[in-house]
Amino acid sequence: MSVTIFTMTHKRFPAPEDPIYIPLHVGRAGAEDYGYAGDDTGDNISAKNCYYGELTGVYWVWKNVRTADYVGVCHYRRYFCTEEGRILNERDYLSILKDYDIITSKRLKLNYSYYDGYGSDYNIFDLETTGEVIKELYPSYYETFVRLVHGRGTYFGNMMVTNKALYDEYAQWLFSIFDEVEKRIDPSGYDDYHKRVFGFISEFLLYVWVQVRGLKAYECKVGMTTEKYETKQMKDRLAEYFRQGDVDGAKEYFLSVLEKRPDVLMEASDITGELKLSMQVIAVCGLEQEAYGTCVLDRIRDFDALMRYFTRLNEIVNDCAAGGGETDSAGEGGCRLREDELCFLRENRVSDVAIEASARLFLADEGELQRVTEQIRRSR
Numbered sequence: 001m002s003v004t005i006f007t008m009t010h011k012r013f014p015a016p017e018d019p020i021y022i023p024l025h026v027g028r029a030g031a032e033d034y035g036y037a038g039d040d041t042g043d044n045i046s047a048k049n050c051y052y053g054e055l056t057g058v059y060w061v062w063k064n065v066r067t068a069d070y071v072g073v074c075h076y077r078r079y080f081c082t083e084e085g086r087i088l089n090e091r092d093y094l095s096i097l098k099d100y101d102i103i104t105s106k107r108l109k110l111n112y113s114y115y116d117g118y119g120s121d122y123n124i125f126d127l128e129t130t131g132e133v134i135k136e137l138y139p140s141y142y143e144t145f146v147r148l149v150h151g152r153g154t155y156f157g158n159m160m161v162t163n164k165a166l167y168d169e170y171a172q173w174l175f176s177i178f179d180e181v182e183k184r185i186d187p188s189g190y191d192d193y194h195k196r197v198f199g200f201i202s203e204f205l206l207y208v209w210v211q212v213r214g215l216k217a218y219e220c221k222v223g224m225t226t227e228k229y230e231t232k233q234m235k236d237r238l239a240e241y242f243r244q245g246d247v248d249g250a251k252e253y254f255l256s257v258l259e260k261r262p263d264v265l266m267e268a269s270d271i272t273g274e275l276k277l278s279m280q281v282i283a284v285c286g287l288e289q290e291a292y293g294t295c296v297l298d299r300i301r302d303f304d305a306l307m308r309y310f311t312r313l314n315e316i317v318n319d320c321a322a323g324g325g326e327t328d329s330a331g332e333g334g335c336r337l338r339e340d341e342l343c344f345l346r347e348n349r350v351s352d353v354a355i356e357a358s359a360r361l362f363l364a365d366e367g368e369l370q371r372v373t374e375q376i377r378r379s380r
Contacts, residue, residue, distance in 0.1 A: 001069045001070065001094055002067070002068050002069050002070070002090075003020050003068065003069070003070040003071075003072070003090045003093045003094060003161070004020060004022060004065070004067075004068035004070070004071050004072070005020050005021050005022070005071075005072040005073070005074055005093075005161065006022050006023075006024040006057060006061055006065075006071070006072070006073055006074075007021050007022065007023045007024065007074050007075065007076055007079075008024055008026050008054040008057045008073060008074070008075050008076065009023055009024070009025060009026065009034075009036065009075070009076035010025065010026055010027055010031070010049075011034070011076070012034050013076040013077065015076075016079070016087060018087070018089055018090075020089070020090045020093075021074070021079075022037065023036040023037065023076070024036060024037050024038070024039060024057045024060065024061075025037065025038045025039065026039050026046070026049055026053070026054050026056050026057040026060075027039070027046060027049030027050070027056060028040045028046055029044075029046035029047045029049070030047070039056045039057045039059070039060040041060075041064070042060070042063060042064040043060075043063035043064060044056070044059065044060050044063070044064075045059050045060075046060070050192070050195050050196070051187060051195055051196060051197060051198055051199075052178075052196070052198045052199055053158075053196040053198070053199030053200075054073065054075065054158050054199060055158065055174075055198055055199050055202055057073065058073055058158060058171060058174075058202075059171065059175060061073070061167070061171075062167065062168055062171035062172070062175075065164070068164055069163060069164065070093060070094075070097060070161060070162065070163050070164065071161070071162070071163075071164050071167050072093070072103070072159075072160060072161030072162070073158060073159055073160055073161075074159050075157060075159070077224050078157055078159065078222050078223070078224055079222070079223055079224075080103060080105075080159065080161065080220045080221070080222060080223075081220075081221055081222070081223035082221070083221055085221075085223050087223065088220070093161055096218050096220075097161070097162070097163070097218075099216070099218075100216045100217065100218040101162060101166065101215040101216045101217065102160055102161070102162040102166065102210060102215050102216075102217050102218070103160060103161040103162070103217070103218045103220050104155050104159065104160050104206065104207075104210065104217050104218070104219055104220070105155045105156050105157050105159050105219065105220065105222050106219040106220065106221060106222070107153045107154065107155060107207070107219055108153060108154050108155070108156055109152060109153060110152040110153065110154065111152070112152065113149070113150045113151060113152055114148065114149050114150070114151065114152070114153070114154050114204055115127065115149045115150050118200075118204075120262075121262035121263075122194060122197070122200065123185075123187075123190075123194075123197075125185065126181070126185050126187070126197050126201065127149070127201060129181055129184050129185050130177065130181050130201055130205070131145055131146065131149065132184075133177050133180045133181050133184070134177060136180075137176060137177060137180065138173070138177070140212070141208060141209075141212050144208055144211055144212045145208050148204075148207060148208055148211065149204070153207065154203060154204045154207050155203055155204070155206050155207045155210075156203050156222075157203065157222060158199065158202055158203055158206065159222060160206060166215075170206070170209055173209060174202060174205060174206075174209070177205070178198050178202075181198075185197065191260065193260060193261055230261065230264065231264060231275065234254075234257055234264065234275065235274055235275065235278070235303070237253055238250055238253070238254065238275075238278045238303070239303035241253060242278075242281065242297060242301055242302075242303055242306060243301050243302070243303070244301075245297045245298070245301060247282060247285040247286055247289065247295065247297060250278075250281075250282050251282045251286065254278070254279060254282060265279070274307055277306075277307050277310045277311065278306075280310050280314075280357065280358070280361070281296070281297075281306055281310060283357060284296065284310075284351075284353060284354045284357045285297050287353045287357060288351055288353050288354065291351075291353050292351065292353075296309065296351075296354065299348075299349070309348065310358075312344055313344075313350060313354060313355070313358050314358050314361065314362075316337065316341045316344065316345070316376070317355060317358040317359050317361075317362065317372065317376065318361075318362050319341075320337065320372050320375060320376055321359065321362045321363055321368070321372045336375075336379055337376065337379040337380075342379065342380065345376075345380055346380060352373070352377060355373050355376050355377070356369070356373050359372050359373050
């Protein structure tokens with residue numbers, strides 16, 4: 001049994017040495033030739049890459065690959081890997097697929113419904129039109145589509161590995177839907193990022209398809225070989241704002257990037273979590289300045305030190321919220337902070353505002369939030 005994983009790329013990159021990984025240049029029609037196999041040969045939709053993203057490669061594999069028993073899709077810096085971070089090899093894939101129908105990314109757990117999240121970042125008309133087409137072409141899928149679109153989960157990255165017959169079945173289903181959606185929406189006026197409508201929606205549709213088909217999915221860890229250039233650039237800019245103590249400038253810059261690239265906070269982009277922490281720095285500093293006239297940036301301005309500060313604070317608050325630490329003196333099932341945790345809070349003069357902001361990351365219930373923040377304050 002053979003496995004071939006097509007690594008979708010639009011630039012030169014250091015490809016894995018494992019021969020099962022084949023670079024596929026997506027959107028190669030009219031682009032520079034990097035020497036990789038391209039999605040502009042045979043039956044292809046390469047010219048639609050600005051709207052479809054890596055799906056032009058997914059289409060090419062569907063229409064033009066005939067020899068592999070199992071096929072898959074990954075990205076030039078995103079790969080399925082073990083929990084320890086090793087990129088999967090052919091033996092790994094074959095072992096997993098003996099017991100599972102398909103390998104997917106781990107399901108993202110959203111803080112809001114997929115529908116609300118999509119509507120906040122993209123044109124909701126495009127998603128609603130997709131639902132209408134599914135209702136017309138595949139009515140047996142529609143109920144699940146509606147339930148999941150108002151749920152809080154999705155796959156990401158259009159990454160999958162399965163047998164070729166199942167892959168072809170999925171591709172036929174997906175592209176038949178998008179063929180009709182194309183006739184009803186017009187993303188030509190969107191910016192370059194938002195034009196990739198079909199690439200974005202397809203991540204969610206894979207989740208719908210797997211659920212309706214009742215497939216046994218192995219949700220695999222996705223590792224990144226390199227951080228996105230855009231992510232590093234954003235962190236470097238924020239570090240400069242923090243070094244200057246410019247909270248308002250950092251906030252304005254962060255929001256301007258987020259408006260253009262709402263995906264930057266996704267786990268697949270913010271792999272270290274430092275952009276989320278930077279957002280927490282900005283929010284806490286704004287609240288502290290309002291409440292006290294001073295903020296943590298008056299004491300700490302180094303980016304790495306700020307990341308360590310807020311990471312440690314979140315660990316302490318989350319530990320208390322989860323019922324960790326010692327039992328409080330009243331025996332009420334709360335927590336009493338350990339000595340090392342108390343030292344951190346005292347030595348760093350962590351404010352009540354920062355503690356409450358951290359607690360809001362983990363606790364939705366207002367009563368529970370107040371209980372935990374009050375316990376931490378009393379412990380200090």
